[in-house]
Amino acid sequence: MAPATVPRSRDFFLASLLVSYPDDEVTSSLLAVAEPLREHEGAGPLLASLLREGADELRSRHIDLFDQGKGRTSLYETEYGRMAGLGKGNALADIQGFYLAFGFQAGDLGESMDHAAVELEFHAILLLKELFLAERGDLEGVAIVLDARRKFLADHLGRFLDTVAGRDSVKADPVYGPVFAWCARLVADECAALQVQPAPLDFFADPSAEGEVKCGGFQLPVLPS
Secondary structure, three states, X not given: OHHHHHHXXXXXXXXXXXXXXXXXXXXXXXXXXXXXXXXXXXXXHHHHHHHHHOHHHHHHHHHHHHOOOOOOOOOEHHHEHHHOHHHHHHHHHHHHHHHHHOOOOHHHHOOOOOEHHHXXXXXXXXXXXXXXXXXXXXXXXXXXXXXXXXHHHHHHHHHHHHHHHHOHHHHHOOOHHHHHXXXXXXXXXXXXXXXXXXOOOOEOOOHHHOOOOOOOOOOOOOOOO
């Protein structure tokens, strides 16, 4: 497990950066890795756009696709499927339960806990925690983190990223299309490795189109620091 964990965690941190709103801090981080990642399948088109057109154009593209554009695709999980509307509070509480169990501070990215960038970063941290516990010989801790990864993928990230990547407006975009296609494959590979099969998640552009709300939750044990 150990040799593969660090590269996978690094990929999830990169994915979190790529889907974030490209503010000054994010663009500075992207520019710092632009040269080694210029041929990267997911990052390459975004970095090329940033270098060619500048941060303002990239921000405008991000806003049009994910925030204010016609037929926008939300990057917030609780705007999707049965979690939208009345079920949002329950879904957020479930996500927060994961974060609290592992001491993860979602506010560091300046986004709500259900944002794609936050969820991707959380999975990256779970991978690092699992590696750390394995190196210490803490088999119980490894089992707890592994169980959390499976459940978080099944209930949240594994359903969510694939839905975002599958939206027509995202697939058609020359910059963010490759980003989300790569991110979705990254998550899908984790699901396959852990034998997780997330249920499909629909996007309701009109809240009145939601179906029956049905949410559940569970609590994870807090690992000792």
